[in-house]
Amino acid sequence: MTSIPHHAPPLLENHVAGHWVAGNGPATELKDPVTGDTLARVSSAGLDLDATFAFARDTAGPALRALSYGARADCLFRIVTTLQAHRDDYYAIAQANSGTTTNDSAVDIDGAIYTLGFYAKQGAALGDAMTLLDGPAVPLAKDASFGVRHVFRPTPGVALFINAFNFPSWGLWEKAAPALLAGVPVIVKPATATAWLTQRMVADVVAAGILPAGALSVICGSADGLLDRIGAFDVVSFTGSAETAATLKRHPAFTERSARFNVEADSLNSALLMPDASPDTPAFEQFVREVVREMTVKSGQKCTAIRRAFVPAEYFDAAASAISAKLAQVVVGDPRNETVKMGALVSMAQKRSVIDGIAHLRAEAEVLFDGADAVFVDAGPDSACVAPTLLGLREGAAGQRVHDTEVFGPVATLIGYRDLPQALALAKRGQGSLVASLFGNDAGAMHGPALALAEAHGRVHAIDPSVAKTQTGHGNVMPMSLHGGPGRAGGGEELGGLRALRLYHQRAAVQGPAALLEALTQNGTQMPQ
Structure with missing residues (x-):
């Protein structure tokens, strides 16, 4: 892989009206979020718009x-x-x-x-x-x-x-x-x-x-x-x-x-575990893997990432344990180290936003997996690294912040539901989202829920064991499918x-x-x- 040379940070020019033009005002520095080094500078001042x-x-x-x-x-x-x-x-x-x-x-x-x-x-x-x-x-x-x-x-x-x-x-x-x-x-x-x-x-x-x-x-x-x-x-x-x-x-x-x-x-995307997907079934394992993947890919900085994971109340503890066990295996730090599986957030400002968001959600949700004390590989506390955090709310209907606040990082909330109608209603409390996913062992049983979620989501991603190896992923945006969502997702x-x-x-x-x-x-x- 090509390495970034170490020299005075360049001023990146703008390409406008068929020509390259440098801004002539104060420049903003682009940083390496792990080391804090200045990589380049940008300015659009003085352009003839x-x-x-x-x-x-x-x-x-x-x-x-x-x-x-x-x-x-x-x-x-x-x-x-x-x-x-x-x-x-x-x-x-x-x-x-x-x-x-x-x-x-x-x-x-x-x-x-x-x-x-x-x-x-x-x-x-x-x-x-x-x-x-x-x-x-x-x-x-x-x-x-x-x-x-x-x-x-x-x-x-x-x-x-x-x-x-x-x-x-x-x-x-x-x-x-x-x-x-x-x-x-x-x-x-x-x-x-x-x-x-x-x-x-x-x-x-x-x-x-x-x-x-x-x-x-x-x-x-x-x-x-x-x-x-x-x-x-x-x-x-x-x-x-x-x-x-x-x-x-x-x-x-x-x-x-x-x-x-x-x-x-903004989008409070959901993953919903169907009632038939008990902890001893393939669909449960698929659900756990997908939640962990969506929390950690791009350090959770995806507009389609799973923010709320709904499970039947009786499966709450099993899901919390299974997701936490996989999160504990995620190595966070400098992506230049090959052992690292999750890199940094893009900036210190984004890190502060995520930490503040976690504190906001903790006011009503318990911490199931706490990344606050994680040790980062080849990255210090002054880096923009944040470890995954899983929060939990056993009574989904009692929550407010978890249905209103998107924390744009490696953060998700596990939410218990009483029955399927309540789960669908809770998913819609996101007021419009980009994507919701369903995980079950019976594709036929997902017919009604898929159509119900389609009323408030731009995309519905339904998974059963038959497509475990062929499904494209909850958060992957494929050019064949619409990308967008109603309501707070922007319309x-x-x-x-x-x-x-x-x-x-x-x-x-x-x-x-x-x-x-x-x-x-x-x-x-x-x-x-």
Whole structure:
């Protein structure tokens, strides 16, 4: 694996309006969360944002949309090849700047490359089409001389991504793949703490000359002024806290100019052990393994991680013992040490937030496995390492904080339930989540609960012993499935195959003579489901 050289920390430039530009104001330092060393600096001060957005809309957008969907898919294939050529560098950056182990870096980096490849293949199937059609023509006159046909056209704006710190690679490319395939230029504002990986990936793609100038821009540092430039045909995708999302929603870009705003926010995701999954059954073991995995992968810094694990009250002690036993085997510390299985949180600020969150939950929940006194491998108390903590609430209905507070780290709460209707009601107390999983020994018995959970969750992940080796994981976001959730989860939708293209298209009804409607089929193809 490529190592990070030791020299004066570089100032990472921004790529805007087809050029690399350094910020000219005070720079923010990017740190190694284990050692505290400064790795790089970023600043967006002094950038000409008006020129940035105008160039993307007026120059890059038309150039992208002059290509067919198949040609844009070919661009995605070439981006995949470019990123694969630099994987070792990306792993080194992730280890240093995000504090992740090799396996955790793979979730972000290889997950991004896989998603890009998926959309490249999906887009290639659209061929030479320049327009997407929505269903057949429908006559509006008795003699069928006049009718209507619905079409999808790429929005003539830009896609602005305001991303979170936990997935600097996947967070970019899972959004950019459908946007670029749709023909919409991208401006990404990565979270400052882990911006290095995003900036490096953009730099490699720009250097490869794959996309039209201005089709992919990156702004490192402050997001000030970005929303002020958002117009009526632009799309903004935000990943972050519900509190920040609520503030952004009040911006005139959305309240006055009605720009599209796609949000992925807080999520109190659940895992639910079915009543038939007693401690001596395979489903119980699957449940335990998945809870531990979701608590520890990426140090629990995943928007889809299990935060609440519901079990029948009579299985509470057995589940607590089994989960705690596996957590005790998790080695935490510097990911450069090969014995370490869980690395650091991304920053000291995030560590303080997690510690405060644990204290908040402890006011109503007992500690079942306490990571407070853990000894970290090759990492001291001044590192951003936090060991896993399992809390417990035997009477789930008595809790309030555990159903309201997401602690974004290696923390989960085991919650007892009386019967299945109560368990489903408790899961919905999260007020909308990205994902809920079911674990049982009888797939048929999960039919009703799966549909009930679908009312309040963006994805339902049901597991029985027959899919123990083939299931993709509670927290893994697959590009074939929708990613998003209602309510406090933000109400947004991403991925889901080519459904993702709809965010970047305007659907219009074209009414006219039958000959015109027939002509629309030229260089057009049906929007796939």
